[in-house]
Amino acid sequence: MKKVAIIGAGIAGVASAIRLAHKGYEVEVFEANEYAGGKLSSFEQDGYRFDAGPSLFTLPHLVEELFQLVEKKAPDFFEYERLSTICHYFWEDGTRLNAYAEPPKFAQEVEKVLGISAVKVEQFLKDSAFKYEVLDGLFLQDSLHKLSTWTSKKAIRGYLNLPKLGIFGTMNHANEKYFQHPKLVQLFNRYATYNGSDPYQTPATLNIIPHLEYNVGAFFPKKGMVDITNVLVDLAKSIGVKFYFQHRVKEILTQNQQVKGVRVTSQDREEQELFFDKVVSNMDVTHTYRKLLPQSPHPDKLLNQPKSSSGVIFYWGVKKSFPELGLHNILFSDDYREEFRVMFADKKIFNDPTVYINISSKHKPDDAPEGCENWFVLINAPANEGQDWDKLIQDLRQQVIQKVSRILSCDLASLIETEAILDPRSIELKTSSAQGALYGNSSNNKYAAFLRHANFSKTIKDLYFVGGSVHPGGGIPLALSSAKIMAKEL
Ligand code: FAD
Incomplete structure (x- = not known):
């Protein structure tokens, strides 16, 4: 039996393990x-x-299909509910809008609160669905680094619809042109x-994302987001994967541009060199x-691309219940454009940031x-470029507490009874994300x-890549x- 080593048990590493064990590899x-x-x-x-980390669960069928692949039933407790309200939006001027999951209900709410025709909102979500359908086939299911992808029927449909996909203009430009209303533009x-x-800056192509939430659904696993990891690890173990x-x-061992194995350190053992036929990296x-x-040799052009945003997360135990909040809540900044300019140009955090509050205890009271x-x-x-994070976080904490207290008319500082903080430095430390x-x-x-890097190496034979960085x-x-694309290629 051929042996595969997977570096990292992130969600992509675990999904890869299931797919490769199913293909008959010893993983x-x-x-x-x-x-x-x-x-x-x-x-x-x-x-x-x-x-x-993640709080929003979309496309649950991608988890379900791993169970189907190995012909096992997902455990009964792995239930996830489709949210009836996706998000509660708040603005400083007192405007509040509930993003209901059903497109007609959401469109009615937008019409009621912002005065924009419900028909227009529903049409936007239909366009989003169309773009998603075209792009899913082209960008999300196959390797972009194979000629066959570019000559497929799906690709030809993509070329024919290119002008409708929003590749050439920015998301903001498209949304302003379509809606004109600043609050709805900000929301989308x-x-x-x-x-x-x-x-x-990003192309309007990303306007495919609302389709996932409104037309397909936003979900919450009954036992919390971490249950996605837990059930998949159990599934992997049940088909023989060893963790x-x-x-x-510490090193991927190669010889003549061919993978040989990995060098591993652990607390209780000396460094070991272990030999494998193939290696899949779920490390950034x-x-x-x-x-x-x-x-x-390194593909420096790809590796040196500017990084996505990171985040500062305050985990707060709050000794009060807020009926106006739901699972997902957004308290918007008054100057969104400046917020992004400060983040991507100045590499700092704007002093009136948009605040996202996720409260899983709304759906899982024992949290x-x-x-x-x-x-x-x-x-x-x-992303971390050596900023003075301690100072940035100290200022941010004050700004966030003041903003939330203002909008929700409370004294948040006095309600926080426990706190933990995650920031770009600790995210890198805990997960090795660049x-x-x-x-x-x-x-x-x-x-x-x-x-983005391909799911396989073009220079080192039998080396593959999965996860959020590829x-x-x-x-x-x-x-x-x-993981699915990698398993097809391997
Ligand atoms: P990771 O989760 O980064 O896992 C990589 C693993 O590899 C880690 O366990 C690490 O320890 C291990 N590793 C790395 N190097 C080595 C090594 N040398 N040896 C051994 N092990 C190693 N996504 C959503 O879909 N919805 C959301 O709402 C959402 N919100 C987010 C909020 C936050 C705060 C964060 C941090 C992320 C969020 N994301 C969200 C993104 C999502 O979490 C990631 O895209 C996804 O989980 C990435 O999974 P992964 O498998 O690529 O890697």
């Missing part, structure tokens, strides 16, 4: 942390449970942040080359003590899709897709 996963999931993990503190511009990009936690890979591709393959809520408060931040970026390279230019991109669904 071993080496994970530096003592837990699986990388960004998709969780922790508990003072009676509160927090999902550490926000989708650029779903892959860590700037709506004033080695607290095992960090930049660090895979720079740290694990120091002697090999917080009775009468309390577990707040995951995310503020988009630049500069702590959440989604690998940014998509701030129209060639971004082509400037094709097709970051976020749980795309990380899962990367």
Whole structure:
């Protein structure tokens, strides 16, 4: 039986393990942390449970299909509910809007609150669906680095519809032209942040994302986001995958441009050289080359691309319940354009940032003590370039507490009874993401899709790449897709 080593038990590493074990390989996963999931993990503190990273679950069929692949049933407890309200939006001037999941209901709400025709909003979501359908076939299911992808029927449909896909203008330009209303433009511009990009630079192609939430659905797993990791690790183990936690890979061993295995360190053993037929790296591709393959040629043009945004996350145990908040909440900045300019040009955090609050205890009450809520408060931040983070975070904490207190008419500071903080430095430390970026390279230019690394190495035989830093991109669904594309190629 041929042996494969997987570096990292992030969601893409675990999905890869399942797919390759199913293909008949003997699979071993080496994970530096003592837990699986990388960004998709969780922790508990003072009676509160927090999902550490992702909070929005879309395209659950990409998880389901891993169970179907190996002909096993997902455990009964792995249930996820489709949200009836996707997000609660708040502006400083007192405007509040509920983004209902059903497009007609959402469109009616927009008409009622912002005075924009519901028909126009529904048409926007239909256009989003069309773009998604065309692009999904072209960009998300196959390797972009194979000629066959570019000569397929799906590709030809893409070429024929090119002018409708929004490749040539920015997201903000398209949304302003279509809606004119600044608040609705801001609401739809926000989708650029779903892959860590700037709506004033990223192509309007990313207007495919609202389709996923409104037409396909936004979901929440009954046992929290981390359950996605847990059920997939159990599935992998059930088909023979071996996991080695607290095992960090220090080098990918090669000979004559051919993979030979990995050099691994662990707490309880001497460094070991282990031999494998193939290696799949779920480590960020930049660090895979720079740290694990120091002697090999590096594709510097791809690795040096500007990174996506990172984030500062305040995990707050809040001793009060806020009926006006739901699972996902956004408190918008009054100057969105400036917020992104400060983030991507000045590499700092704007002093009136947009605040995202996720409260899983709204759907899973045991995540917080009775009468309390577990707040995951995310503020988009630049990737780590050695900024004075301690100072930035100190100022940001004040600004966020003041903004939330203002908008929700409360004294938030007095309600926080426990706190943990994640920032670009700790994200990099915990998951090896280059500069702590959440989604690998940014998509701030129209060639971004082509400037992500392929799912295989063109120079080293039997070396493959998966995860949010390579094709097709970051976020749980795309990380899962990367494993699917890799398994097709391997
Ligand atoms: P990672 O999760 O980065 O895992 C990589 C793993 O490899 C880690 O466990 C790491 O320890 C291990 N590793 C690295 N190097 C080595 C080595 N040398 N040896 C051994 N092990 C190694 N996505 C969404 O879809 N929805 C969201 O709402 C969302 N919100 C997010 C919020 C935050 C705060 C963050 C951080 C991310 C968010 N994302 C979201 C993005 C999403 O989490 C990621 O795109 C996805 O989880 C990436 O998975 P991955 O498998 O590529 O890698």
